[in-house]
Amino acid sequence: MSSATSIVVLDRVRARDSAGVSGRPRGHLFGLDAALGPGVHAVLGAPEDGTLALAELLSGRVAPLAGRVLVAGREPARSAPTRARLGVLAAAPELPTAGTVAFSVGLALRARGEPARDAAAVLETLGVASLLPRRSASLSFAEARAIELALALTTPAALLVGVFEPLCDVAVPSRSRVQQRLRDLGAAGVCVVVLTSSPADARALADRVHVLDRGVVARTEPGDGERLAGGPWPRPGAHGVVPAPAELLVWIREGTAADARSSDAPDASPGDRGVRALAAALVRSPAVRALAWEAVGDVPHVSSLRVQAADRDAAALAILDAAASEDVNVLAISSPSPSLRNVRAATAAHLVAMRPARRQFGAPAPVQAAASSAPEVGAPAAAGPAGAPPPAASRALLGEAAGIETSSGDRVEAPPAAPGDAAPRPPEEEAAR
Amino acid sequence: MTGLEHGDVAKAPALPPVAGEPGRTAPLPSAVRLGIELALTRLYARRPLLSCALALALALAAAFVEVSAGAAGAVDRALLVTFRLVVPLVVFALASDAADRTDLRDAAWPVARFGASSGGVAFGVAIAAALAGAGAAAVIAALTAVAAHTAGAPPLARDALVSAWVGALAGAAYAGWFSLGGTFLRRGRGRLAPLVADLLLGGSTGVAGALLPRGSAVNLLGGQAPLGLTQPGSAWLLAASALVLAFAAAVRCRD
Numbered sequence: 001m002s003s004a005t006s007i008v009v010l011d012r013v014r015a016r017d018s019a020g021v022s023g024r025p026r027g028h029l030f031g032l033d034a035a036l037g038p039g040v041h042a043v044l045g046a047p048e049d050g051t052l053a054l055a056e057l058l059s060g061r062v063a064p065l066a067g068r069v070l071v072a073g074r075e076p077a078r079s080a081p082t083r084a085r086l087g088v089l090a091a092a093p094e095l096p097t098a099g100t101v102a103f104s105v106g107l108a109l110r111a112r113g114e115p116a117r118d119a120a121a122v123l124e125t126l127g128v129a130s131l132l133p134r135r136s137a138s139l140s141f142a143e144a145r146a147i148e149l150a151l152a153l154t155t156p157a158a159l160l161v162g163v164f165e166p167l168c169d170v171a172v173p174s175r176s177r178v179q180q181r182l183r184d185l186g187a188a189g190v191c192v193v194v195l196t197s198s199p200a201d202a203r204a205l206a207d208r209v210h211v212l213d214r215g216v217v218a219r220t221e222p223g224d225g226e227r228l229a230g231g232p233w234p235r236p237g238a239h240g241v242v243p244a245p246a247e248l249l250v251w252i253r254e255g256t257a258a259d260a261r262s263s264d265a266p267d268a269s270p271g272d273r274g275v276r277a278l279a280a281a282l283v284r285s286p287a288v289r290a291l292a293w294e295a296v297g298d299v300p301h302v303s304s305l306r307v308q309a310a311d312r313d314a315a316a317l318a319i320l321d322a323a324a325s326e327d328v329n330v331l332a333i334s335s336p337s338p339s340l341r342n343v344r345a346a347t348a349a350h351l352v353a354m355r356p357a358r359r360q361f362g363a364p365a366p367v368q369a370a371a372s373s374a375p376e377v378g379a380p381a382a383a384g385p386a387g388a389p390p391p392a393a394s395r396a397l398l399g400e401a402a403g404i405e406t407s408s409g410d411r412v413e414a415p416p417a418a419p420g421d422a423a424p425r426p427p428e429e430e431a432a433r
Numbered sequence: 434m435t436g437l438e439h440g441d442v443a444k445a446p447a448l449p450p451v452a453g454e455p456g457r458t459a460p461l462p463s464a465v466r467l468g469i470e471l472a473l474t475r476l477y478a479r480r481p482l483l484s485c486a487l488a489l490a491l492a493l494a495a496a497f498v499e500v501s502a503g504a505a506g507a508v509d510r511a512l513l514v515t516f517r518l519v520v521p522l523v524v525f526a527l528a529s530d531a532a533d534r535t536d537l538r539d540a541a542w543p544v545a546r547f548g549a550s551s552g553g554v555a556f557g558v559a560i561a562a563a564l565a566g567a568g569a570a571a572v573i574a575a576l577t578a579v580a581a582h583t584a585g586a587p588p589l590a591r592d593a594l595v596s597a598w599v600g601a602l603a604g605a606a607y608a609g610w611f612s613l614g615g616t617f618l619r620r621g622r623g624r625l626a627p628l629v630a631d632l633l634l635g636g637s638t639g640v641a642g643a644l645l646p647r648g649s650a651v652n653l654l655g656g657q658a659p660l661g662l663t664q665p666g667s668a669w670l671l672a673a674s675a676l677v678l679a680f681a682a683a684v685r686c687r688d
Contacts, residue, residue: 023619023620059546060546061542061546077688078688079688080464080545080548080549080550080551080688081548083545083546083547083548084547084548085548088546094542094543094546095543096471096474096543096544097471097474097475097533097543098471098474099474099477103474107467107470107471107543107544108543108544108547109547110463110467111464111467111544111545111546111547111548111549112547112548112549113548151547
């Protein structure tokens with residue numbers, strides 16, 4: 001994004017928060033560069049990655065140790081008029097201390113140049129106006145954050161709305177109202193920055209997800225989160241870091257599909273014609289890397305199968321094929337949000353792939369032809385044709401072999417690949433030979 | 434929990450349009466007023482009131498001890514004890530509470546974050562601390578004079594009024610020092626420095642005695658004058674130091 005359209009500019013920012021024990025820093029930012037324009041941006045990371053430090057910087061609470069933080073060309077830590085156009089939900093509530101919530105909200109409104117009588121209208125936007133007569137000291141953590149969120153989302157002529165975990169620990173009756181308001185603000189040209197450690201929240205809210213990894217923005221992905229936990233395939237010899245696989249969750253009704261269509265309830269134990277049959281069929285599919293299943297505790301005759309695959313679409317097709325061939329009644333296939341751990345693993349793979357391959361001492365430089373035929377980072381060349389699963393050699397490179405892992409931890413190895421199924425060597429390896 | 438029903442959301446009015454009137458912030462006088470209100474709400478709490486009650490009890494106990502020790506000069510001795518120990522401590526407690534027991538910039542932040550001038554809000558907090566300190570010190574000094582009054586002492590009303598006046602000036606000056614000190618070190622621990630300095634050096638007749646509030650207060654009560662200052666000079670010095678130090682604290686907290 002060009003700086004001309006950027007609302008928020010972070011220029012080689014070094015900062016640390018003071019959220020640790022006795023004010024010690026919990027997270028740092030190391031030379032952070034970013035330019036954020038209108039729209040909803042999610043910054044995905046843990047406090048240890050520097051999200052708290054970034055939240056403090058964006059709100060103007062502190063100035064960076066080095067570098068610059070600019071909102072519409074001004075530093076929020078030094079410009080009161082700029083702060084009046086920032087909507088901020090901090091990690092911990094920072095409402096003005098006052099006897100009642102009404103007085104506290106009134107002080108905040110007067111500070112940003114609005115009449116205090118608008119307090120009820122501001123809180124009513126999120127349905128929390130009933131908190132107004134309460135004493136400030138009686139508010140819970142989540143209630144105080146809800147009031148701050150209402151203030152942040154109603155900032156007049158907002159430039160930046162920076163919210164820390166807006167869908168967590170906020171006592172609002174409806175989260176969808178918060179989501180809709182954040183989207184509306186982004187669509188209206190406000191730079192909305194959502195700082196969260198939840199990939200699901202980031203996917204739900206943002207147009208773009210910036211992964212903050214140990215103090216720097218390691219990568220930026222579209223807000224659909226499709227690639228959040230799926231990094232690029234590492235080039236052969238690129239330190240062997242394994243990208244996090246895509247994961248699918250399949251809900252299966254035990255018994256055959258014909259049983260399900262009949263009026264008689266199937267009296268099948270888990271696995272008779274359900275999840276075990278599907279798993280056995282899938283283990284032969286090269287699209288699947290690992291499987292694990294378990295019975296769903298609350299629902300009788302329903303099991304869930306967790307499928308790990310390199311390619312989400314190929315795995316889904318393989319599941320449908322296997323279900324059709326084995327006559328298994330699949331209730332649903334969902335794509336669970338990746339955990340932050342998976343996102344971090346994918347980010348590590350991404351960073352390794354972006355790093356130039358290390359050449360052994362004394363080894364000749366790769367010839368130009370080999371370099372030109374090397375697959376692009378993130379391109380599916382190493383994984384075979386587009387949408388196709390990676391060849392066996394790539395799977396071996398990734399240190400993963402397809403297999404079945406049961407809920408009890410048993411692992412059934414996949415049958416060995418046929419001799420003729422050997423994958424072609426990667427171009428760089430060929431070049432080295 | 435909020436106790437809110439989901440029906441409340443349906444009844445909630447539509448959110449205001451995302452575009453609004455830009456560039457409206459609280460002007461500087463409003464920021465100062467907001468700072469005063471913010472600090473006064475902090476001071477209208479159990480802990481500051483308890484501090485005042487404790488200080489008053491201590492001053493009255495000292496007065497009764499001095500009266501029982503000897504009627505002659507009991508008022509002077511009781512007031513010296515009060516101005517040496519009780520007044521600095523109670524104003525220290527009030528200034529800390531006005532700043533929410535943190536540094537002055539952080540104390541102003543809950544209002545400054547919404548667009549009010551940080552320096553203006555901090556000045557308001559310092560002014561509120563000075564007003565509270567002056568009031569508390571005046572009441573304590575006047576009641577000490579009343580409690581220690583004996584037959585040979587000057588007229589009661591005049592003694593009480595003068596003590597209250599000196600107490601108010603000294604309290605405001607102490608608050609100024611503590612507000613400025615509260616801009617140094619983490620969580621405003623710098624305000625301990627003027628307290629310790631006053632306890633150790635405030636009784637001198639040199640420069641330290643003139644700068645620190647106790648020397649001037651003792652001069653106003655009829656004690657030794659630091660640097661040979663006259664009593665009106667000491668009064669002006671106390672009043673000026675209260676204002677100048679509060680202003681300096683605000684400057685250190687400016688945006």
